Amino acid sequence: MGSLGTLHVLTLAAAGFCLAALTFLIGRTYAFGRRDYLSAPRGYAGRGLVYAFGKGMVDKESVSRHKPTMLGGVVYHLSIFAALAYVLWIALPIRLSPPPGVFRPVFLVGAAVGLTLLAKRALKPHLRRLSCPDDFFANLFVDLFLVLSLLHTFRPALEAALMVVSILLFIYIPLGKIRHCFFFFYTRLVFGLHFGRRGALPGSGLKV
Amino acid sequence: MANATPPRDPYEDKLDNLTDADIAVILAELRRRLKAPEIAAAHTCIRCGLCADACHYYLTNGELEDVPAHKLNLVLAVIKHHFTPGGRLAGGWVGARKLDRAMVREWVDALFGRCSGCGRCTMNCTSGINIHGLIRAARGALAAAGLVPPELQSTVMMAVERGNNMGIPRDEWLETLAWIEEELRTETGDPEARIPVDAKGARLLYTVNPREPKFFPLSLLAAAKMFYAAGESWTFSSDHYDVTNYGLYSGDDAHAGLMSDRLVKAKEDLGAEVLVLGECGHGFGSTRWEAPQWLNKRFPFPVKSVLEVAADYLRQGRIRLDPSKNRKPVTLHDPCNLVRLGGVVEEQRLLLTSAVEDFREMTPNRQKNYCCGGGGGQLAMTRFAKRRLSAGRLKADQIRATGAKIVVAPCHNCIDQLIELNKEYKLGTEVKTVIEVVADAIVLPPRPA
Numbered sequence: 001m002g003s004l005g006t007l008h009v010l011t012l013a014a015a016g017f018c019l020a021a022l023t024f025l026i027g028r029t030y031a032f033g034r035r036d037y038l039s040a041p042r043g044y045a046g047r048g049l050v051y052a053f054g055k056g057m058v059d060k061e062s063v064s065r066h067k068p069t070m071l072g073g074v075v076y077h078l079s080i081f082a083a084l085a086y087v088l089w090i091a092l093p094i095r096l097s098p099p100p101g102v103f104r105p106v107f108l109v110g111a112a113v114g115l116t117l118l119a120k121r122a123l124k125p126h127l128r129r130l131s132c133p134d135d136f137f138a139n140l141f142v143d144l145f146l147v148l149s150l151l152h153t154f155r156p157a158l159e160a161a162l163m164v165v166s167i168l169l170f171i172y173i174p175l176g177k178i179r180h181c182f183f184f185f186y187t188r189l190v191f192g193l194h195f196g197r198r199g200a201l202p203g204s205g206l207k208v
Numbered sequence: 209m210a211n212a213t214p215p216r217d218p219y220e221d222k223l224d225n226l227t228d229a230d231i232a233v234i235l236a237e238l239r240r241r242l243k244a245p246e247i248a249a250a251h252t253c254i255r256c257g258l259c260a261d262a263c264h265y266y267l268t269n270g271e272l273e274d275v276p277a278h279k280l281n282l283v284l285a286v287i288k289h290h291f292t293p294g295g296r297l298a299g300g301w302v303g304a305r306k307l308d309r310a311m312v313r314e315w316v317d318a319l320f321g322r323c324s325g326c327g328r329c330t331m332n333c334t335s336g337i338n339i340h341g342l343i344r345a346a347r348g349a350l351a352a353a354g355l356v357p358p359e360l361q362s363t364v365m366m367a368v369e370r371g372n373n374m375g376i377p378r379d380e381w382l383e384t385l386a387w388i389e390e391e392l393r394t395e396t397g398d399p400e401a402r403i404p405v406d407a408k409g410a411r412l413l414y415t416v417n418p419r420e421p422k423f424f425p426l427s428l429l430a431a432a433k434m435f436y437a438a439g440e441s442w443t444f445s446s447d448h449y450d451v452t453n454y455g456l457y458s459g460d461d462a463h464a465g466l467m468s469d470r471l472v473k474a475k476e477d478l479g480a481e482v483l484v485l486g487e488c489g490h491g492f493g494s495t496r497w498e499a500p501q502w503l504n505k506r507f508p509f510p511v512k513s514v515l516e517v518a519a520d521y522l523r524q525g526r527i528r529l530d531p532s533k534n535r536k537p538v539t540l541h542d543p544c545n546l547v548r549l550g551g552v553v554e555e556q557r558l559l560l561t562s563a564v565e566d567f568r569e570m571t572p573n574r575q576k577n578y579c580c581g582g583g584g585g586q587l588a589m590t591r592f593a594k595r596r597l598s599a600g601r602l603k604a605d606q607i608r609a610t611g612a613k614i615v616v617a618p619c620h621n622c623i624d625q626l627i628e629l630n631k632e633y634k635l636g637t638e639v640k641t642v643i644e645v646v647a648d649a650i651v652l653p654p655r656p657a
Contacts, residue, residue, distance in 0.1 A: 028293075030244050034245075039499075056336075061262055062333070066258050073256075127257045134303065177302070180254050183252040186245075191337075194338065198549070200548060200549060205551050205554070
């Protein structure tokens with residue numbers, strides 16, 4: 001196995017570590033126990049879930065008052081997931097290469113948005129004061145990953161560099177704020193269940 | 209003559225002289241309250257700051273300390289430092305902070321002084337983190353160390369020690385009811401009309417905010433008139449009628465549970481089928497949603513808001529309303545604990561659209577309403593009164609924009625704040641409860657010959 005092949009294996013191992021570490025974190029989180037709801041429901045938890053992952057994702061002022069940021073955030077996250085898929089595609093023993101023409105615009109837009117969000121965090125006084133070093137580092141790190149992925153679509157010779165950054169990123173994901181990619185879904189689930197059973201979310205209440 | 213030194217605030221002294229043992233008590237209580245969702249929140253918040261515009265404190269003052277993410281992260285920082293490995297190992301990097309005297313002061317200022325627990329930030333959080341729930345958990349941790357601002361704590365203790373938060377003696381309560389009963393007879397023209405007290409086997413046990421007998425007895429009359437018109441079997445308890453529960457605000461689950469349990473026991477002693485909660489937002493949130501958690505038991509009986517009961521009467525034809533009796537334009541304030549966090553959203557609208565000629569919604573409304581600023585114990589905590597009135601400007605602006613002459617709020621806490629906002633911002637409106645407006649519109653059934 002050549003050095004590139006070794007990097008592929010290490011990338012897959014890092015991805016495995018990432019998944020294992022996130023699973024461990026989830027286990028530790030669950031070890032704190034869950035809260036049983038003892039009050040009688042007056043709405044539908046299921047409809048609350050549908051709202052939480054559906055209309056509730058956009059039916060809020062954090063979206064309506066910040067449309068560019070929210071749109072940017074969505075694009076950013078999609079491009080990150082695309083880049084992770086791209087790297088795994090390269091690392092896995094699949095004969096067919098990922099089509100660069102498809103990924104290139106995604107990475108370009110994602111990196112641009114990521115750097116814009118980083119600039120926003122650095123330049124807006126309240127946001128800057130709210131942030132911790134991890135907020136800047138994680139953003140910058142992911143942006144570097146996206147830029148390298150983009151460059152790789154032009155210059156396959158950068159594959160080793162991309163793999164090294166990917167390995168470090170996979171290791172960092174469970175250690176820093178990027179872990180929110182997992183916990184976001186759990187928190188959203190709890191939100192939908194909690195307020196759905198109260199009938200407090202639009203469409204989750206009893207008919208009056 | 210020498211200038212007299214103003215006396216030190218004992219609460220400030222206490223904050224200045226916190227011991228390691230106090231800090232340990234706070235942390236132990238915080239740990240006790242942490243479940244998976246709270247730990248997950250520490251891993252979920254990305255400090256995007258988009259919740260800022262959801263908070264009436266931030267929208268009126270614009271300070272970083274008012275941003276919900278800032279308040280939340282004061283709590284999460286401590287959770288991370290003390291209860292997560294990442295926070296212990298790389299504290300500053302991930303925004304973890306040790307709980308020390310300075311942090312406790314920040315907690316008190318932000319969590320008690322800049323939050324009404326309205327939950328608007330929770331609804332607008334990009335991830336759906338229960339921000340107000342975590343803030344309440346931290347308030348509860350402070351409560352364990354005796355660090356609830358004394359004005360709020362005294363309201364809790366008044367209810368615990370005297371049975372109601374206004375300290376109304378039993379005789380005074382019964383005298384007020386006797387007087388209101390006379391008024392009910394005059395109003396209905398029925399010499400047999402009654403306000404039942406301790407009536408065994410009545411279908412409903414009705415509970416009220418003690419401000420009603422103390423300052424707003426016409427609210428009692430309104431409810432009595434509605435029950436009379438509906439031919440309802442109902443009763444008050446002579447001892448336990450206080451629907452409020454400031455333990456929700458102080459975060460003190462033990463006292464909160466004790467207060468809720470009294471209502472449950474009164475219902476059981478009287479053999480009532482339904483526990484009906486008067487127009488009190490946090491009282492509804494406490495007894496309907498939180499009390500089973502505090503008492504660690506399921507209630508085998510329905511707990512309902514009086515609005516749900518009244519809406520049922522209207523739907524079932526048990527009361528008839530004549531909107532021409534309420535001609536002035538009316539707008540509705542949605543109490544946070546009843547609506548956004550409680551799920552009682554449409555009942556009050558059904559009642560008002562049937563009871564008034566000109567009903568005008570505020571913008572935004574329902575779950576998206578702005579808090580009036582009176583919740584979270586803010587009305588009790590006089591030390592933060594200036595902020596409370598300033599944060600209420602949004603609500604005042606909303607009311608003014610409707611052009612309504614009457615503001616209706618199904619919550620006596622909100623009503624107190626709205627009365628103050630009315631003065632502060634010269635709104636020139638009347639403030640009423642929903643049931644008062646309904647009672648004004650009731651067409652009384654013909655008396656049997």
